[in-house]
Amino acid sequence: MTDSKTHLVAVVGAGPAGLFAAKKFADAGHRTFILNRDIKPGGLAEYGIFPNKHAMKEGLRKQFRKILETPALSYFGNVRIGGGGDLTVEELRGLGFTAVVVAAGAQGTKSLGIPGEEGEGVFHAKDLVYHYNDLPPFSLRPFAIGQRCAVVGIGNVMIDVANYLVHYKQVGEMVAVARRGPAERAYDRREMKHVCANLDRAAAAAEVERIADRLGAVGQDPAALVAALLEDTPEGTVPEGPTRIRFRFLASPKRVVRDAGGRVAGLEIEENVLVAKGDSTAAKGTGKTEVLPVDTVVFAIGDRVDPSLGLPYADGTFSTNPVPRGGDPEPSLYEVYDPAAKRVLEGLFVIGWSRKASDGLVGKARQDGESGAKVVLAYLASRPGMDAAGGEAAAAGVDRRLRERFPRAVPKDRIPLLEAAEREEAARRGVPFFKWPRNEEMLAAIERRTSPLPR
Ligand SMILES: Cc1cc2nc3c(=O)[nH]c(=O)nc-3n(C[C@H](O)[C@H](O)[C@H](O)COP(=O)(O)OP(=O)(O)OC[C@H]3O[C@@H](n4cnc5c(N)ncnc54)[C@H](O)[C@@H]3O)c2cc1C
Numbered sequence: 001m002t003d004s005k006t007h008l009v010a011v012v013g014a015g016p017a018g019l020f021a022a023k024k025f026a027d028a029g030h031r032t033f034i035l036n037r038d039i040k041p042g043g044l045a046e047y048g049i050f051p052n053k054h055a056m057k058e059g060l061r062k063q064f065r066k067i068l069e070t071p072a073l074s075y076f077g078n079v080r081i082g083g084g085g086d087l088t089v090e091e092l093r094g095l096g097f098t099a100v101v102v103a104a105g106a107q108g109t110k111s112l113g114i115p116g117e118e119g120e121g122v123f124h125a126k127d128l129v130y131h132y133n134d135l136p137p138f139s140l141r142p143f144a145i146g147q148r149c150a151v152v153g154i155g156n157v158m159i160d161v162a163n164y165l166v167h168y169k170q171v172g173e174m175v176a177v178a179r180r181g182p183a184e185r186a187y188d189r190r191e192m193k194h195v196c197a198n199l200d201r202a203a204a205a206a207e208v209e210r211i212a213d214r215l216g217a218v219g220q221d222p223a224a225l226v227a228a229l230l231e232d233t234p235e236g237t238v239p240e241g242p243t244r245i246r247f248r249f250l251a252s253p254k255r256v257v258r259d260a261g262g263r264v265a266g267l268e269i270e271e272n273v274l275v276a277k278g279d280s281t282a283a284k285g286t287g288k289t290e291v292l293p294v295d296t297v298v299f300a301i302g303d304r305v306d307p308s309l310g311l312p313y314a315d316g317t318f319s320t321n322p323v324p325r326g327g328d329p330e331p332s333l334y335e336v337y338d339p340a341a342k343r344v345l346e347g348l349f350v351i352g353w354s355r356k357a358s359d360g361l362v363g364k365a366r367q368d369g370e371s372g373a374k375v376v377l378a379y380l381a382s383r384p385g386m387d388a389a390g391g392e393a394a395a396a397g398v399d400r401r402l403r404e405r406f407p408r409a410v411p412k413d414r415i416p417l418l419e420a421a422e423r424e425e426a427a428r429r430g431v432p433f434f435k436w437p438r439n440e441e442m443l444a445a446i447e448r449r450t451s452p453l454p455r
Contacts, residue, residue: 006388007098007383009030009098010033011034011035012103013035013104014043015365016042016043025373027072029391031398036078037080039418039443040415045060046133048129048130077415088310090310102318103369108305108357110316111124116258121295121296125153125299125301128164129160139437140438145296146171146294149165150174150177154177154184154185154186158187162198173244175294178250179252179272180249180272180283181214181249182228189232198243199230201233204246207247208226217273250283252269252285253268253269264297265293266293269292271285272286304317318350320332329371351369355368410446422434
């Protein structure tokens with residue numbers, strides 16, 4: 001990096017993708033600003049990963065703290081970019097950033113579009129996950145969970161929801177509803193271990209038996225699948241609390257049934273058969289329906305990006321350059337593209353779950369952030385830059401403007417104060433970890449350790 005190649009880079013979002021990418025920009029000598037909706041950094045590592053995975057979460061926090069200590073890196077929490085937020089992407093670009101890198105995760109929810117899904121008693125897994133991880137404002141929203149819950153989806157997020165229903169809500173029954181069969185389950189065995197004690201062995205075996213013909217028709221072995229489902233739930237396993245977890249395979253939700261008072265009274269499903277599709281299988285409806293008697297439905301079927309961010313958007317994702325340019329990483333995958341104007345929006349990039357929603361674990365988000373960072377660094381190298389002193393002066397100007405415009409923004413030197421206050425509160429309450437559920441309370445905790453932030 002020569003002295004004449006310093007740029008200002010904005011990263012929208014401080015989840016794993018944004019943080020690890022920002023580190024690459026700062027290390028390459030670019031003055032980097034992270035603008036994050038949440039006061040605290042970490043994204044889903046802080047507010048998605050199950051609360052009792054303390055060691056994993058703390059390990060990640062340690063890495064994030066270290067990143068924020070990077071001198072060329074500025075952080076402003078409590079600043080939302082995009083429609084209805086504090087600053088539009090265009091306004092952000094207008095502050096003088098050569099590149100704006102969107103790492104805002106996948107904040108939109110996915111649903112099935114079935115009748116009855118709007119309203120009380122039907123929830124999106126991410127909203128619930130944010131709730132039990134104490135992310136404002138979800139932390140304060142009531143989630144009236146009943147006693148018989150259907151969770152639609154059969155991946156790791158379904159397991160997290162099951163973990164919550166078993167260990168925090170002690171519901172009577174949870175049924176995981178899957179379009180296909182047990183062979184197509186998408187959760188990891190390691191994750192299942194958190195709730196396997198509550199699997200209803202007899203019900204799982206009976207469910208596979210019920211669909212044995214349909215599994216056999218595509219060459220699947222029902223007995224082996226029962227064994228796989230129950231591999232960590234040997235005979236005699238004592239459940240942790242009252243919850244029984246069951247599966248309902250080969251079932252596509254068609255309607256949320258509501259009673260006269262609007263309360264959820266069931267989930268109507270259509271029975272499916274499996275059809276071979278290359279190396280995989282697909283579900284095909286049979287027209288036969290049944291109502292599962294449940295009082296709560298949770299969709300755990302992945303997320304989509306948030307179109308209100310203001311980037312070109314189609315089918316749950318932001319539009320990226322459809323024309324491969326060649327390279328490793330392939331630059332087009334990270335370049336934002338305007339299909340209406342048929343052109344790449346120069347200097348605008350997406351990484352992590354903002355590029356590909358609900359794609360993998362923290363390690364994958366990091367990898368994607370760092371791959372995207374390589375693409376962005378190559379772009380920056382192709383643009384005229386400033387010398388180091390010019391970069392510092394420009395950064396100081398942006399810093400001043402952001403502080404003036406967003407007096408309630410939380411800069412990086414205040415995050416350790418908040419964390420210290422949380423530790424103190426946790427010790428006072430005798431709990432392993434504590435978070436305030438309101439932004440105002442977090443800001444007040446910071447203020448108690450510094451001078452007041454303006455009201
Ligand atoms: C329920 C659940 C459980 C998970 N459990 C695990 C696990 O146990 N282990 C594991 O390795 N991975 C787990 N993951 C996956 C992991 O959390 C993700 O891979 C990773 O967090 C994605 O990183 P990201 O940076 O792309 O997005 P995110 O982590 O979602 O970060 C996005 C960031 O952008 C900010 N933001 C959003 N909108 C705006 C805006 N408009 N303006 C400014 N900032 C904005 C948010 O505040 C947030 O900080 C889990 C995911 C979920 C959903």
